[in-house]
Each structure stands twice: as structure tokens, then as C-alpha cells.
């Protein structure tokens with residue numbers, strides 16, 4: 030029930046299709062229920078009647094029913110695919126959006142490929158379970174109840190026999206369910222990890238070639254494969270034992286019926302037609318019971334996916350304030366201390382699960398590996414002030430925490446630091462930082478990540494922009510009310526990018542790994558993005574590390590020209606850049 034309750038919104042979104050789908054499958058079950066009765070009577074008619082037209086009549090009825098069944102199968106399979114694909118995507122994207130709302134600390138500690146594999150697999154598993162179970166349970170309840178009533182009205186002995194076997198099924202399910210659950214869960218976990226390790230073989234292909242470390246990296250995949258293989262075999266064994274037991278019970282039930290039915294025919298209590306009818310209804314009930322027994326295994330498997338998805342959804346997303354700021358004149362950091370390790374213990378981490386089964390999932394799949402994070406503070410009692418009209422150099426040795434300070438200023442670890450960060454005397458925890466980052470802050474990263482799309486798209490992520498008429502296309506969502514429009518042409522000139530843009534044009538597609546442009550070009554596109562956005566707060570992390578001297582000078586000169594209505598912060602080791610700044614903030 031938990032699973033259905035959880036998937037309710039997705040089921041409701043497709044309610045009409047689901048109802049039509051179930052109605053169609055019930056229709057075919059109804060035909061299935063009538064068939065034995067018709068066949069039994071047909072056999073008895075054949076024995077007592079000499080009229081050959083009986084045969085043709087039955088052939089026409091069954092031919093028509095077969096064609097109807099093919100039609101119904103086609104329609105239901107298309108309906109099913111449409112529902113499953115849509116609902117699976119809706120659930121998957123909900124989980125992904127939730128993870129996007131979590132602290133960066135969460136994703137920093139996880140492998141994206143592993144998470145992706147896990148969310149996608151679990152989402153489709155849950156939706157498939159709901160759809161097939163809804164249809165299966167309704168159909169099979171009918172396939173138990175109707176034959177049960179028919180058998181009860183005609184032969185109590187066979188009815189009692191059937192009830193006995195149903196009880197055996199229930200007992201076996203209760204005895205084996207936990208074993209099945211664990212085997213399925215462990216298999217799913219190791220499968221996601223294995224696929225992630227396989228991906229590593231291709232993701233780091235250049236590193237592998239340069240360092241000739243094929244065998245070392247292959248070994249990592251092999252270790253993961255060994256684990257995956259063992260869990261796959263274990264899970265297969267568990268499922269095999271479960272389904273074999275179910276098959277054995279079914280065979281014993283069928284043999285018992287043949288013995289009882291055979292004796293009844295010998296004693297003259299049953300006609301052959303009657304036995305055919307009883308046998309068919311008995312088999313129908315038996316198959317429906319087998320369905321519920323098999324459903325037990327599917328349910329345990331779905332519970333694994335359910336608990337894993339709930340684990341993620343239990344992690345509370347970062348809650349931002351609601352204050353909308355139109356302008357930032359001053360950024361203040363007061364006595365800031367920060368450690369990347371605080372996330373697993375703070376309020377915004379995952380809540381504990383309640384049930385035993387859920388707790389087991391969390392232990393298996395601890396989202397945070399505390400062994401890999403350092404204990405001491407990265408930032409310790411740091412204070413600084415950045416005011417409009419100035420250009421600041423943030424300086425300090427490698428690992429001192431400069432990039433971390435920038436992340437904190439931008440509100441990326443909003444609930445994880447001690448001290449106070451304020452924009453114009455307002456604590457950033459009260460501010461809607463999503464909107465603020467979008468409209469008032471521009472950031473060029475130390476190692477820019479460009480999206481596998483055109484240069485144009487990477488400038489302001491505006492899907493609707495055409496390549497021509499560039500200056501008219503600015504994504505207005507990204508602009509604050511008093512933002513001055515800048516000319517993209519001007520920014521291109523400042524960064525000496527004319528020949529690059531002329532050669533490649535804005536429609537040039539940057540590949541997935543950003544390897545079809547040089548390090549310097551990549552850095553320039555990242556800086557261009559900020560200059561073109563032209564926000565009030567401009568932050569550059571090591572912007573000149575890959576720039577030639579001429580470009581560095583033009584870029585810094587430009588910043589000095591525009592700084593009067595901006596706060597500009599540059600993380601840098603470059604003495605020339607430091608010399609051009611109004612203040613050096615040492616960390």
C-alpha cells in the first residue's frame with residue numbers, strides 16, 4: 030500500500046488511461062472465464078448430439094474471440110508503454126529535482142553516474158510495479174473469486190483442495206520474503222556501482238592513455254564486476270528457489286486434482302465435460318494464486334526501490350529565504366567557520382528511517398561516506414567586507430579556502446557555516462538566493478564546465494535564442510532591473526575572441542568533455558558569460574590562469590572601467606592582477 034500511496038500522483042495523472050486499460054484486460058479475463066464453460070458443454074454436446082453444425086458454430090465463436098484478443102493485446106500494449114514511460118519519467122525527474130535542491134555537500138560525496146542509474150532504475154521499477162499490480166490484482170481477484178463460486182456451487186471437495194493450496198502459498202511467501210528483499214536490494218546496489226565503474230573506463234579515457242593505466246583502471250571495473258556477479262547469482266538463486274517452490278506446489282495441486290477427478294469419473298459422479306470445466310476453473314484459480322505468490326517477489330523487489338527513493342527524498346532540500354534583493358552594495362562575512370564535513374550531521378541531512386527494513390537500506394547505502402572528509406575546519410573565523418565600486422583580489426596559498434569562500438558568498442552551503450554572511454545588512458539565509466544568483470551574481474569558475482551545446486547556449490542558457498541578432502537575445506530572466514545592457518561584440522573584443530568566434534561562429538557545438546576547444550578558449554567563454562550577463566556582483570576564480578598577457582591586461586582594464594556600480598571579486602595568484610585591485614583580501 031505504501032508504494033501505491035507514494036505513486037498516487039503519477040497514477041492519478043493517467044487515471045483515464047489506467048481505467049480504460051484495466052477495463053480492456055478485464056474484458057479478456059471475462060472471455061477466459063466463459064471459455065471453459067463453453068468448451069465443457071461443447072464436449073458433452075459432441076458426445077450426445079449427432080449434429081455436425083455444432084463444430085462449425087464453436088469454431089466461428091473461438092475464431093472471433095481470438096481476433097478480438099489480438100486487437101485488445103495491441104491496444105493495451107500501446108497504452109501500457111505510454112503510461113509507463115510518462116510516469117517513470119515524472120517520478121525520475123522529481124527525484125532529480127529534489128537532489129538539485131539539496132546541499133552541494135550531498136552530490137559532492139556521490140558519483141553522478143551511480144545516482145543516475147539508481148534513480149532511473151528505481152523510478153521505472155516502482156511505476157511498472159504499480160501498473161502491473163493494479164491490473165494484475167484486479168484481474169486475478171476475479172479469476173479466483175468467480176471460479177471459486179462456480180466450484181463451490183458444484184463440488185465442495187475441489188474447493189477445499191484449492192483453499193488448502195492457497196494457504197500453503199501464503200505460508201511460503203511469509204517465510205521467504207525477507208530473504209528475497211535483501212537479495213534484490215544488494216543486487217540493485219552493486220549493479221548501479223558496477224555501471225558507474227564501467228563508465229569510469231570511458232570517462233577518463235585520455236587520462237588512461239596518457240598514463241598508460243588501462244590495466245589499473247580495468248582492475249577497478251573487475252573488482253566491481255566480481256561483486257556485481259556474486260550478487261546477481263545470489264539474487265537469481267533466491268528468485269529461482271522462490272519460483273521453483275511455487276511451480277512444485279502447482280504441480281502437486283494439479284496431480285491431486287487429476288487423482289480426485291479421475292476417481293469421480295470412474296465412479297460415474299463426473300462426466301468428461303464436467304471434469305474439463307472443473308479442471309479449467311481449478312487451474313484458473315491455481316494460476317491466479319500463483320500470480321499472487323509471484324507478486325510477493327516483485328513486491329519485495331519494488332520495496333527495495335521504494336526505500337531507496339524515500340531515502341533520497343527524506344534528505345531535506347536547502348530552504349532559502351523569501352527576500353528578493355534588487356541590488357547589492359555590500360557583502361560582509363563575519364567570523365565565518367566552515368567544514369565540508371558538517372552536512373551529514375546537520376538538520377539538512379537525511380532524517381533517520383523508521384522501519385527496520387528502511388534502516389537496513391540506509392546502512393547499506395549510506396549517502397555520506399564520512400571516511401573521505403576531513404575533520405578540521407576549512408575556513409576558521411574568517412571576516413571580510415566587499416563594497417560596491419571596488420575590485421578585490423582574494424589571495425592565499427593553495428587549499429587555503431578561497432574557492433570555498435566564494436561558494437559561501439554565493440549561498441551554496443547556506444546552512445552549513447558558522448558566523449554571518451550579509452548582503453547589505455540582510456543575512457543571506459533570509460534571501461531568495463536562487464533568484465539572487467540568477468539576477469545579481471555572475472561567476473566564472475576556476476575549472477569552467479561548459480554544457481554540450483552551442484557557444485551561444487553556454488552564454489546565457491537561453492534555448493529560444495537564435496544565433497543571429499545576438500545582442501537582442503539576452504535571457505531577461507538573468508537580468509536585474511537596473512542592469513545595463515552590454516554589447517556582446519564589445520566583450521568579445523576585450524577577450525580577444527574575434528578570430529575564434531569568426532572561425533567557429535556562435536553555433537559551434539562544444540562537446541561533452543569540452544575537449545574540442547582549448548583551455549584558454551574555455552576560460553574565455555566562461556568569462557564572456559559573466560561580462561555579457563553584466564551583473565552587479567562579478568566573481569572570477571583564477572580567471573587569468575589560462576589567458577595570455579595581452580588578454581589579461583584588456584580584461585582587467587575593462588573591469589576597472591565598469592567597477593563603479595559593481596562588486597568585483599577575483600580569486601588570484603597573479604601579481605599583475607593583484608596590483609590592479611583596490612584591495613587584497615588575504616586568507
Ligand SMILES: Nc1ncnc2c1ncn2[C@@H]1O[C@H](COP(=O)(O)OP(=O)(O)OP(=O)(O)O)[C@@H](O)[C@H]1O
Pocket residue numbers: 137369402407425426427428429430431432433434475
Ligand atoms: N567539495 C569539497 N569537499 C570536501 N573538501 C573540499 C571540497 N572542496 C574543497 N575542499 C577542501 O577544502 C580546502 C580548501 O579548498 P579550496 O578549493 O577552497 O582552496 P583554494 O584556496 O581555492 O585552493 P587553490 O588555490 O588550490 O584553488 C582544500 O583542502 C580542499 O581539499
